[in-house]
Amino acid sequence: MKTDVIVIGAGAAGLFCAIEAGKRGRKVTLLEHNATIGEKIRISGGGRCNFTNIHTQPENFISGNPSFARSALSRYKPEAFLELVEHHKIRWHEKKSGQLFCDGSSREILAMLRKECDAAGVKVVAECRVSSVQKGFVVETNRGEMESESLVIATGGLSIPKLGATDFGYRVANQFGLSVKTLRPGLVPLTFDEPKEWHALHGVSFEAEVRYLAMELGPRNIRVNAISAGPVRTLAARSITGFTVMEDHTEKNAPLRRNISAEDVGNAAYYLCSPLAQNVTGQILLVDAGYSILGMPTAPAG
Numbered sequence: 452m453k454t455d456v457i458v459i460g461a462g463a464a465g466l467f468c469a470i471e472a473g474k475r476g477r478k479v480t481l482l483e484h485n486a487t488i489g490e491k492i493r494i495s496g497g498g499r500c501n502f503t504n505i506h507t508q509p510e511n512f513i514s515g516n517p518s519f520a521r522s523a524l525s526r527y528k529p530e531a532f533l534e535l536v537e538h539h540k541i542r543w544h545e546k547k548s549g550q551l552f553c554d555g556s557s558r559e560i561l562a563m564l565r566k567e568c569d570a571a572g573v574k575v576v577a578e579c580r581v582s583s584v585q586k587g588f589v590v591e592t593n594r595g596e597m598e599s600e601s602l603v604i605a606t607g608g609l610s611i612p613k614l615g616a617t618d619f620g621y622r623v624a625n626q627f628g629l630s631v632k633t634l635r636p637g638l639v640p641l642t643f644d645e646p647k648e649w650h651a652l653h654g655v656s657f658e659a660e661v662r663y664l665a666m667e668l669g670p671r672n673i674r675v676n677a678i679s680a681g682p683v684r685t686l687a688a689r690s691i692t693g694f695t696v697m698e699d700h701t702e703k704n705a706p707l708r709r710n711i712s713a714e715d716v717g718n719a720a721y722y723l724c725s726p727l728a729q730n731v732t733g734q735i736l737l738v739d740a741g742y743s744i745l746g747m748p749t750a751p752a753g
């Protein structure tokens with residue numbers, strides 16, 4: 452098979468590149484070894500896809516070539532992507548500091564990109580694993596050999612191999628003598644063998660977030676407080692495994708020897724929103740019958 456452009460990898464980059472090349476009248480084939488396109492987009496933003504940030508500036512990017520972000524952003528601004536999202540009637544909201552998310556699901560962004568591919572005449576071939584490329588270009592896949600005038604490698608980084616991430620792009624870069632910077636993880640979870648030692652750190656990001664927002668919004672006379680509640684019997688809570696064990700434990704060990712109710716949380720919120728709390732900001736109010744002050748559960752009697 453011969454075509455004008457082959458794009459390898461149907462992630463965010465590959466899909467967009469294929470669409471743009473198709474719009475320029477080039478015959479484009481997009482190859483993806485997963486059964487579905489854009490798996491990382493699907494899980495992005497907690498399933499709601501943080502699809503752009505309206506305050507994006509070249510200074511927000513770290514790159515060996517700072518001109519790249521400048522040039523790319525001068526040609527395609529966040530507003531252009533937002534226009535596309537609106538054209539496809541995808542509802543969105545701003546979460547904070549310019550971050551835009553879908554109201555519904557990241558699948559809407561995927562459907563939009565798929566439609567744009569179809570409109571640009573892009574041929575998407577799924578379950579097509581590329582094993583090697585040769586100059587010319589000749590691409591070796593599990594579906595046979597393919598040829599193209601231009602080749603784009605958009606096989607992404609190494610995060611989440613379960614979703615199809617490979618080192619293919621890095622290998623091809625090495626093959627063509629391009630320098631590759633030493634790779635290091637950008638965002639990783641921390642796991643510890645001894646969780647108890649680190650337990651004190653539990654919830655620190657919540658506190659930091661509340662304090663940061665209180666600092667940022669205080670000059671506009673907006674107060675930011677939060678409520679950290681003990682286990683509350685709600686419809687959703689009933690589906691948590693061991694929820695009744697948590698309740699029993701609180702009742703036996705909390706200083707007030709009882710559980711809290713949704714009404715207790717509502718009352719605390721009422722206080723925080725009322726003029727009674729007019730000079731309270733950046734605080735987390737613990738509504739937990741005092742459970743949080745315990746260093747360890749009360750020892751059994753006897």
Ligand SMILES: Cc1cc2nc3c(=O)[nH]c(=O)nc-3n(C[C@H](O)[C@H](O)[C@H](O)COP(=O)(O)OP(=O)(O)OC[C@H]3O[C@@H](n4cnc5c(N)ncnc54)[C@H](O)[C@@H]3O)c2cc1C
Nearest residue numbers: 460462463464484491495496501580581606607615617619
């Ligand atoms: C949990 C999580 C949440 C995120 N949330 C956000 C967010 O809300 N907003 C945001 O902007 N970014 C977010 N990101 C980052 C964003 O998802 C990635 O930066 C982006 O998806 C990368 O796109 P890409 O096209 O470069 O690579 P990828 O999406 O990794 O696409 C590469 C594609 O190439 C395919 N491939 C690899 N090797 C081969 C091969 N040999 N043959 C054929 N196909 C191959 C892969 O299957 C994959 O589909 C998030 C990332 C993660 C992990």
